[in-house]
Amino acid sequence: MSKALVFWGGWDGHDPKEGGEIVEQMLTEDGYDVTRAEGTGILTEADLPSFDLIVPIVTMSSIKDEELKPLTEAVRAGTGLAGYHGGMGDSFRQATEYQFMVGGQWVAHPGDVIDYTVNVTRPDDPVMEGIEDFPYHSEQYYLHTDPSNEVLATTTFTGEHAHWIDGVVMPVVWKRRYGKARVFYSALGHKAHEFEVPQMKTILRRGMHWATRQPGE
Template sequence: MTDSDRKDKTMREALIVWGGWSGHEPEQGAKVISGMLEEEGFKVYVENTTEAFADPSIADLSLIVPIFTMSKIEKEELENLTRAIKGGVGLGGYHGGMGDAFRDATEYQFMVGGQWVAHPGNIIDYHVDVVKPDDPIMEGIPKRFPYRSEQYYMHVDPSNEVLATTTFNGDHASWIDGTVMPVVWKRRYGEGRVFYSSLGHVASEFEVPEMKTIVRRGLLWAAR
């Protein structure tokens, strides 16, 4: 990010960092998110290495979007990233790109507010239930809508402000029958706003209006 890139201080800036497991189509997802943010007036930087998190200039951004599944993050990269979010930069993302990015980085998971642990049945039909319909992120979204994807079972932080949930029926793991699991949440990490949605296994899921609207609004909420 050069000085010339930063001349227009009225324009919000976002960084998307993609990579990791290819099954989540991180590059395609990055293109969708980039287009979405550009439509909202952001200047968007796209990188495909976690080294981008070590750049001190990320502290000046409005928003960071990780799309980086099942990978490693170096200590200095994580320290710089968490420092930026604590300082007020927004963090937002979806599915495994944010919720299963760095399994051995507990401070990252503390920041996100959750970590993926299972998706019983793999790609299945299920429902998403909006629990805070009056929240601006969820306004106008049907209180219950059908979805076909991986139904994420996660370890979640009880301090999250949960906006939508899903209920497991036990067909693929009988002992979790009736378990209500957060799907969409927002939270604070220091001065930073953090948004997460577990929907979005592959990029084509952005064609689902409810999913795309929730992510768009969530990223805008997170951005400072």
């Protein structure tokens, strides 16, 4: 049985508690042994290398060096990392090593909550299998991203809310490597009710499965 750690906190506007509960339920349904904890203290209290997957759901918070180090070390050694929206892509703005691990960092969402399209760029990837381009109503994330990411889906900005980015194609779902680990990120999921969108939930669920350390890794 795979072991997963879900830790949540930070800005309440992203429904971190509710999101953590939903993710815990998803993973439990899929046969994981899940530990869910509030705050970053768990990163020094728990044996992180014993987990096969870690899911951060923390926005606009801070992390101490003594908490960040065991997290990055565990992931580099093979513990998978997966998450969504600001819960993983805007967690610790001052922690550049964390951002290096994630493969990106949120910087803006022009227009706030708007209608936009998610474009599937890798329909052959198991995470995106059977999912076609779909409309989405949420924050359209503008991110600074790592060119080494393997991009699975993108979104294109129209310039309506920031004319200078008209036509910019932005990665919205990706996977990558950090040390020996698999890292997955989806920018979808501003509020907990977005888990009701089948594509959003399926993409995250499959991404978490992909990121989970596999036997022998």
